Amino acid sequence: VIHNPHDSLSLLRIINVPRRAIGRKTLVKLLGWAEESGVPIYAALNKVEEGPFDSRSRNVLLWFAQLLGELISAKENSDLLELFDLTLERTKYASHIRDGTDQGEERWNNVMELRTVAKEYEGLPPEVGLTTLLEEVALVSDVDNLDERVEAPTLLTLHMAKGLEFPVVFIVGLEVGLFRRRRSFEDKEAMEEE
Helix, strand or coil: CCCCCCCHHHHHHHCCCCCCCCCHHHHHHHHHHHHHHCCCHHHHHCCHHHCCCCHHHHHHHHHHHHHHHHHHHHHHHCCHHHHHHHHHHHHCHHHHHCCCCHHHHHHHHHHHHHHHHHHCCCCCCHHHHHHHHHHHHHHHHHHHCCCCCCCCCCCCCHHHHCCCCCCCCCCCCCCEECCEEHHHHCCHHHHHHC
């Protein structure tokens, strides 16, 4: 949602996780009002003061809109790790996940593993880091869910194909300057890697 606030499906998944007192009635009203207004949910959130909400609902929706706004703004000037940590802190996600059970600790360990992956992109410009991480995470989760019994091609990046033990790999669009980046021509070690 920080990457693409107009992704309504993702926004609906997080709007009340952790719980933010945005109940079903408020959510239904928000969805109906957004549809009536012909705008995405995020746009409706940013105009919630004009909507048909009682003061309690208006306040929690405004708070959520401000939280999203803060994190979206932070995306522009923060490196990926700073954004990751800020998101965990501002959403209080740790206390939501870590509920004192073994499952809670396992979920928290998964979040920390994602943070470790995010650390790999620490040096990238802010506008590139989040996009790159999301692309990799999407590809990894897609590969993890493959049903190896189905005989069908799998579309993935060259980076993802390395080490996955596919019996056959087709590389499409192999073009000098795209596949072998121009920068690697000037550096012997980079050329070797390419």
